[in-house]
Amino acid sequence: xxxxxxxxxxxxxxxxxxxxxxxxxxxxxxxxxxxxxxxxxxxxxxxxxxxxxxxxxxxxxxxxxxxxxxxxxxxxxxxxxxxxxxxxxxxxxxxxxxxxxxxxxxxxxxxxxxxxxxxxxxxxxxxxxxxxxxxxxxxxxxxxxxxxxxxxxxxxxxxxxxxxxxxxxxxxxxxxxxxxxxxxxxxxxxxxxxxxxxxxxxxxxxxxxxxxxxxxxxxxxxxxxxxxxxxxxxxxxxxxxxxxxxxxxxxxxxxxxxxxxxxxxxxxxxxxxxxxxxxxxxxxxxxxxxxxxxxxxxxxxxxxxxxxxxxxxxxxxxxxxxxxxxxxxxxxxxxxxxxxx
Numbered sequence: 001x002x003x004x005x006x007x008x009x010x011x012x013x014x015x016x017x018x019x020x021x022x023x024x025x026x027x028x029x030x031x032x033x034x035x036x037x038x039x040x041x042x043x044x045x046x047x048x049x050x051x052x053x054x055x056x057x058x059x060x061x062x063x064x065x066x067x068x069x070x071x072x073x074x075x076x077x078x079x080x081x082x083x084x085x086x087x088x089x090x091x092x093x094x095x096x097x098x099x100x101x102x103x104x105x106x107x108x109x110x111x112x113x114x115x116x117x118x119x120x121x122x123x124x125x126x127x128x129x130x131x132x133x134x135x136x137x138x139x140x141x142x143x144x145x146x147x148x149x150x151x152x153x154x155x156x157x158x159x160x161x162x163x164x165x166x167x168x169x170x171x172x173x174x175x176x177x178x179x180x181x182x183x184x185x186x187x188x189x190x191x192x193x194x195x196x197x198x199x200x201x202x203x204x205x206x207x208x209x210x211x212x213x214x215x216x217x218x219x220x221x222x223x224x225x226x227x228x229x230x231x232x233x234x235x236x237x238x239x240x241x242x243x244x245x246x247x248x249x250x251x252x253x254x255x256x257x258x259x260x261x262x263x264x265x266x267x268x269x270x271x272x273x274x275x276x277x278x279x280x281x282x283x284x285x286x287x288x289x290x291x292x293x294x295x296x297x298x299x300x301x302x303x304x305x306x307x308x309x310x311x312x313x314x315x316x317x318x319x320x321x322x323x324x325x326x327x328x329x330x331x332x333x334x335x336x337x338x339x340x341x
Contacts, residue, residue: 051123051155055199058089058129058157062201062231062253067273070255072283074100075118076125080323082286083126090126092119092156093283094133100287108166112138112147116154123155125325131203132156133283136166140183141190148194148202158201160233161191163208163220178208181220185227192228203255204229207236214242221250231255231278236263243267247276255279260288 061068070089073079074096082090095106097118102109119132132151137144144161151159163184165177178184184204191202204224208217214237221232231253237243243264247254256277258266269280293313300310307314315323321341330340 047123047155051157052197052199054129054157055197055201059199059201059230061089061129062278064247064251064253064278065273065276066278067269068279069269070131070279070281071286072096072281073122074287076121077324078286078290079122079126080325083128084323087128089129089131089279090122091131091160091281091283092122092133093287094135096284096287097133099284108135110135112150116150119151119154119156129157130155131158131160134159134161136164137161137187137191139166141186144187144190145194148191149196152196152200156200158203158230159191159195160203160205161187162205162233162235163187163224176207176210178206178211181223184220185223188224188227188229201230202228203231203233205233205235205255209234209236209238209242214245218246218250221246221252225250225252233257233281238263240265240267243272244275253278255281257281257283259284 068089069087070091071082071087072091072093072095073082074093078096079090079092092115094110094115097115098104098106098110101114101118115132115134119130122130132154134144134147134151137147147161148159161184163178163181165179184206188202188204195202204221204227206217206220206224208220214234217234221234225232232250233255234246234250235257237246243256246256254277256264256272256279258264258280260266272280297307297310297313301307326341332338333340
């Protein structure tokens, strides 16, 4: 699509236009300053146009060594918190969706329709780019065609596909298995051919490190890049030497996934950027933090019969309403003569 002249980027670059990308359906009062600075009137930009601009800006931001922090979200509320705390991009984490929506482990139980519903809700809630975890593409190359269409319509700005067999497992679980390199190449080609907007990015993930070794995993990454993947993700390297080898031996745009309690060492953002990583992904940090907070506060309530002593660990009612954008809905109520929140 043709981008209006003069647009500036939500992600900090100059693209070209007097206004910025903003969710056309709902503006967030808690958006980071960078996203607030360049903003269209809500009614002037269709969602499809806004998402196309986000696609372009997201692609421009992901350069080798950029070291962007990318937290993961399970739902629209977590996405709002991510945006409100200043982050410029997020991942819709398949593991987080499975854990929160089903109360189940990340073993391929979430359907494409369920995932797309979560993506749509998150897209409506925030104005920053979304990398969506498309798991295995929910089947073969033909299934990938359908998956990419559905997730792009839902609001994805990038889609991750992995080379595990179906049903997949969390990347830091044991006993994973992968499909052949040639089969995954065809799935990547199907995704690239299917996307409606060629600025929407395809992230190719390989889980082959744990079964075939790092060299084989890097060989797969090269093949996926040649097939058209825009950026790469080698899951679960085991040490600093392996981390450093990935962007050095496979030049391109890379994601490093850091899981607290997982297999990969938790290196600082700057160190990973120096190695050459474009994205430092904390796919489940928000989930892990919220789980711990819920467990502690609910245990305190059970043990003491009140919340006395932990009030400072809880978000107050008024702040919670701001976080869910109640002022926006109050403005709609004023406009249409309904009661305010």
